[in-house]
Amino acid sequence: MSSQTITADAAGTWKLGDLPVHRLGFGAMRLTGSAAFHHGTPSDRDRSIAVLRGAIDLGVNHIDTAAFYFSSVRSANELINSALAPYPDDLVIVTKVGPHRTYSGEWGTSARPDELRGHVEENLRQLGRDHLDVVNLRRMPKYDSIAEHFGALAELREAGLIRHLGISNVEPRHLAEAQAVAPVVCVQNRYAIDRPDPATDELLRICGRQGIAFVPFYAVAGEVGERGATTAHDEEVRAVARAHGASPAQIRIAWTLHQGPHVLAIPGTGDPDHLAENVAAGAIRLTGEELERLGASRGGAET
Numbered sequence: 436m437s438s439q440t441i442t443a444d445a446a447g448t449w450k451l452g453d454l455p456v457h458r459l460g461f462g463a464m465r466l467t468g469s470a471a472f473h474h475g476t477p478s479d480r481d482r483s484i485a486v487l488r489g490a491i492d493l494g495v496n497h498i499d500t501a502a503f504y505f506s507s508v509r510s511a512n513e514l515i516n517s518a519l520a521p522y523p524d525d526l527v528i529v530t531k532v533g534p535h536r537t538y539s540g541e542w543g544t545s546a547r548p549d550e551l552r553g554h555v556e557e558n559l560r561q562l563g564r565d566h567l568d569v570v571n572l573r574r575m576p577k578y579d580s581i582a583e584h585f586g587a588l589a590e591l592r593e594a595g596l597i598r599h600l601g602i603s604n605v606e607p608r609h610l611a612e613a614q615a616v617a618p619v620v621c622v623q624n625r626y627a628i629d630r631p632d633p634a635t636d637e638l639l640r641i642c643g644r645q646g647i648a649f650v651p652f653y654a655v656a657g658e659v660g661e662r663g664a665t666t667a668h669d670e671e672v673r674a675v676a677r678a679h680g681a682s683p684a685q686i687r688i689a690w691t692l693h694q695g696p697h698v699l700a701i702p703g704t705g706d707p708d709h710l711a712e713n714v715a716a717g718a719i720r721l722t723g724e725e726l727e728r729l730g731a732s733r734g735g736a737e738t
Contacts, residue, residue, distance in 0.1 A: 442494035446692055446717025449648055449699060451497075451569050452599035452620040454527045458692055459717035460497030461490045461710075462652065462703030467509035469705070477508045478705045486710050487518035493714045496525045499623075499650070499701045502557045503536045512561035520563050529650075530558045531603055531623070533573035533584065545575035548587040555591055571601040571623050574609060581609050582616060589617035601648075606634050607641055619647060621699075626651035628690050628729060629669060643695045650699045654691045655684050655713075671728050679719055684709075688716035690729050 446459035466483045469475030490498070504511035512530075519526065532554035535543045546554060551572075558567055572588055574581050581602065591597050601621035602613050613619050622642050624635045626649075642649040668676075668683035676686045684702075691700050702713040721729070 441711075441715040441718045443496070443714050443717060444494050445715075446700070447696065449697055450620075451527060451529070451601075451648055452618070454568060454599070455525075456497035456527050456699065457494060457717075458696075458699050459495065459688075459714055460499060460699055460701045461487075461495045461713075462701040463487075463498055463500035463511040463515060464504050465703035465705050466511045466514050467504060467506040467705075475506070477506045480509065480514070482707070483509065483514050483705055484518040486705055486707055487515060489707055489710055490714075491519065491523060491526070493711065495714065496523070497527050497529065497699065497701070499529045499531075499652075499703075500562075501531045501534075502554065502561055503534055505536070505540070507540065510561065512558065516561065516563045522564075527568045528562060528564070529569040529571065529601070529621070530562075530567055531571040531573045532558070532588070533575050533603075545577040546584075548583045551584060551587045552591060552596075555588070555596055559596065566595060567597050569599045569601055569620060570597045571603040571621065572613075573603040573623075574605050580612065581605070582612050585613045585616050592617060601650075603652075605638070607637050610638065610641060610647075621648040621650050623650040623652060625653050626691070627654045628672065628687055639694060639698070643697050646697065648697055648699050649695065650701060651691055652701065654700060655687050655702050671731070675721070675725050675729060678725075681716070681719060682712060685712055685716035685719060686721075686729075688713060689719035689721055690726070692717060693721050693726055 443457040443459045448455050449458055468477045500511050532551050533546055537543055572585050588600055599620040600617055603623035626635050639649050672683045672686050676683045688700050688702055704710050
């Protein structure tokens with residue numbers, strides 16, 4: 436398949452609250468280096484900026500980022516600001532708060548509720564915005580309940596610093612807990628074809644019933660996580676890829692999007708060629724038989 440003529444609208448659209456986005460978006464974590472955080476070598480700044488501008492040219496209007504996405508010399512938010520400001524009117528930038536890193540790059544302790552305003556303000560400063568479109572509260576293992584933290588973000592939403600709220604790294608009970616405080620427009624959890632997780636599968640179904648966007652991360656990376664895209668593809672994934680003239684990574688993205696019209700994909704890359712391939716994956720239409728084969732390889736966890 437040719438990647439060069441396919442744009443993000445091929446994947447269809449969904450809404451984050453009242454903000455329409457193409458279901459094929461872009462994750463900014465890979466912009467800062469060959470692997471996330473301190474795991475790889477820092478990226479070339481001009482190349483990362485070219486990737487961001489290329490994403491917009493390919494119709495991407497949903498970017499996922501965080502203030503703690505930085506390497507020793509690169510900040511994802513700074514790159515986004517430099518590449519894209521003044522921002523296109525239809526661009527939705529989603530950030531997340533909860534975890535944080537010190538200026539030396541070390542991970543800080545789990546944030547208290549009263550510290551979240553500082554996290555939001557840091558994202559605002561880095562992105563050059565007067566409000567954030569969507570902020571995800573990423574649940575930290577130290578805290579079993581998210582009510583107090585989510586309540587702190589709800590207050591910032593009421594104050595006009597945030598338009599919409601989401602949650603990340605959660606279980607179904609946390610969604611109900613958050614919804615008792617304020618509306619939730621998206622749930623962001625780790626989710627991949629080779630990573631069965633009954634709790635996350637249930638969240639995906641709940642989100643579908645309620646019209647909430649479900650946004651997987653590490654859908655392409657798999658078990659490799661923040662260190663990069665996996666090369667350990669199941670043979671069924673490889674076989675389906677051959678049938679479509681696509682890469683295994685593209686099939687992983689396509690499978691993700693096929694899990695429901697409310698599912699968004701945010702593959703990230705610092706490579707312009709990979710960017711075009713990722714966006715083109717939104718045009719792949721898998722057959723029912725292919726979905727069944729891929730679901731079976733996942734251990735029967737397909738929804």
